[in-house]
Amino acid sequence: MSHTEVVTRIAPSPTGYMHIGTARTALFNWLFARKHGGTFLLRVEDTDRARSTPEATEAIYRGMTWLGLDWDGDTVSQFARADRHAEVAHQMLADGAAYKCFSTQDEIAAFREAARAEGRSTLFRSPWRDADPATHPDAPFAIRVKAPQEGATVIKDKVQGDVTIQNSELDDMICLRSDGTPTYMLAVVVDDHDMGITHVIRGDDHLANAARQMSVYNAMGWDVPVWAHIPLIHGPDGKKLSKRHGALGVEEYQAMGYPAAAMRNYLARLGWSHGDDEFFTDAQARDWFDLDGIGRSPARFDLKKLENLSGQHMAVADDAALVAEIEAYLAASGQQELSDHQRNGLESAMYCLKGGAKSFGQLVDKARFVLKSRPMEPDEKSAKALDDVSRGILQQLTPHLQNASWNRDLLEEVVAQVAEQNGTKMGKLAQPLRAVLAGRTVSPSVFDMMMVLGREETLLRIQDVTGT
Ligand code: GLU
Numbered sequence: 191m192s193h194t195e196v197v198t199r200i201a202p203s204p205t206g207y208m209h210i211g212t213a214r215t216a217l218f219n220w221l222f223a224r225k226h227g228g229t230f231l232l233r234v235e236d237t238d239r240a241r242s243t244p245e246a247t248e249a250i251y252r253g254m255t256w257l258g259l260d261w262d263g264d265t266v267s268q269f270a271r272a273d274r275h276a277e278v279a280h281q282m283l284a285d286g287a288a289y290k291c292f293s294t295q296d297e298i299a300a301f302r303e304a305a306r307a308e309g310r311s312t313l314f315r316s317p318w319r320d321a322d323p324a325t326h327p328d329a330p331f332a333i334r335v336k337a338p339q340e341g342a343t344v345i346k347d348k349v350q351g352d353v354t355i356q357n358s359e360l361d362d363m364i365c366l367r368s369d370g371t372p373t374y375m376l377a378v379v380v381d382d383h384d385m386g387i388t389h390v391i392r393g394d395d396h397l398a399n400a401a402r403q404m405s406v407y408n409a410m411g412w413d414v415p416v417w418a419h420i421p422l423i424h425g426p427d428g429k430k431l432s433k434r435h436g437a438l439g440v441e442e443y444q445a446m447g448y449p450a451a452a453m454r455n456y457l458a459r460l461g462w463s464h465g466d467d468e469f470f471t472d473a474q475a476r477d478w479f480d481l482d483g484i485g486r487s488p489a490r491f492d493l494k495k496l497e498n499l500s501g502q503h504m505a506v507a508d509d510a511a512l513v514a515e516i517e518a519y520l521a522a523s524g525q526q527e528l529s530d531h532q533r534n535g536l537e538s539a540m541y542c543l544k545g546g547a548k549s550f551g552q553l554v555d556k557a558r559f560v561l562k563s564r565p566m567e568p569d570e571k572s573a574k575a576l577d578d579v580s581r582g583i584l585q586q587l588t589p590h591l592q593n594a595s596w597n598r599d600l601l602e603e604v605v606a607q608v609a610e611q612n613g614t615k616m617g618k619l620a621q622p623l624r625a626v627l628a629g630r631t632v633s634p635s636v637f638d639m640m641m642v643l644g645r646e647e648t649l650l651r652i653q654d655v656t657g658t
Pocket of ligand 1: 201202203235378391392393396
């Protein structure tokens with residue numbers, strides 16, 4: 191591997207839904223790798239067997255796939271690498287950088303209690319750190335790394351700056367438990383090293399871990415990656431994001447009908463900025479993304495902004511791609527699949543649907559005229575426009591529509607003419623036409639609907655109401 195190559199990773203713990211904070215961290219790592227022509231890896235941190243589930247792993251794959259965050263190569267399972275983690279622990283032991291600790295849980299608890307009573311630090315100081323191996327009992331032991339006790343550890347962080355932690359606050363963390371299983375803290379370092387990770391971009395809740403993990407890097411003589419600890423996401427009230435602020439799982443946002451491109455755009459802006467740019471494409475994000483643009487204070491989640499971006503991304507999206515994404519949204523939100531007929535209709539109507547909607551749900555609502563088949567069954571509000579007078583005008587309109595060339599401008603002329611003949615405005619005729627064609631008061635313009643539906647279907651829908 192060349193020195194300039196960038197390798198990043200996302201390392202989620204599969205213990206529930208995929209949190210949007212994880213999605214944002216994944217996005218930052220993905221953007222950074224893609225920008226530098228580097229590699230982006232996925233490691234599932236399934237070391238905690240009691241909390242890890244296959245369903246949660248599946249949710250991570252689905253979330254990443256929905257967001258289009260493609261990772262390179264095979265997924266790495268942390269648990270599957272347990273032997274390698276143990277090997278490193280034993281290597282540190284052999285090198286004298288780690289030691290066997292025979293302290294039992296009870297002894298550690300007693301140490302802490304005494305420390306508390308005496309007002310000392312409760313950080314466990316193992317009596318085995320400097321013990322003569324000749325005094326070692328024949329008993330199970332944990333392997334602890336020797337952390338420095340004097341001086342300070344400095345984390346050179348790309349977001350937080352130099353963060354100094356007094357070594358008196360560092361414990362000799364356990365790397366291998368007495369049952370031979372590696373700890374998460376060891377596994378992270380070994381995996382990051384073996385996977386060649388050059389940049390660790392992750393939540394700042396891991397900042398304190400970085401100082402502890404440094405002991406393992408130093409013990410093994412490994413290069414420390416570039417750290418970038420990003421502030422966590424807060425709710426609109428400035429408090430740490432929680433369920434009470436609304437949805438936390440990535441998949442919930444897919445089910446709410448936001449396009450993945452908008453979600454990427456929104457998540458990128460959550461903690462990172464490029465001047466005043468709010469709306470940007472994937473290509474721009476890749477071009478612009480850098481660690482300097484990550485802010486030091488927590489970003490606040492704002493659903494309104496996501497909705498606005500959602501509308502803007504839909505408006506510029508490719509029609510066929512939108513249809514495909516809407517189908518995925520319908521499946522994700524447990525709604526009915528589209529028939530071939532509906533899919534084709536939706537695509538041909540997309541040009542007049544995609545502006546103005548802020549979610550796929552709103553777009554699908556607006557698409558009723560093309561998704562539902564006759565009879566249109568107008569709802570109460572739209573049916574108000576269908577009184578005897580308007581039915582009469584619709585009847586008059588029929589022969590004109592039978593003969594008109596099916597072209598938007600001409601249709602407008604024809605409708606305007608018939609309206610005029612009846613001493614009314616075109617706008618007045620639009621209401622009953624809307625009721626007839628869409629069965630709703632909210633729809634695309636009547637002329638767009640006529641163009642999409644075609645002459646025959648338009649006339650049939652009018653006939654359904656006029657009866658002739
Ligand atoms: N598994 C950790 C988490 O889900 C991430 C650890 C890391 O990025 O180093 O929070």
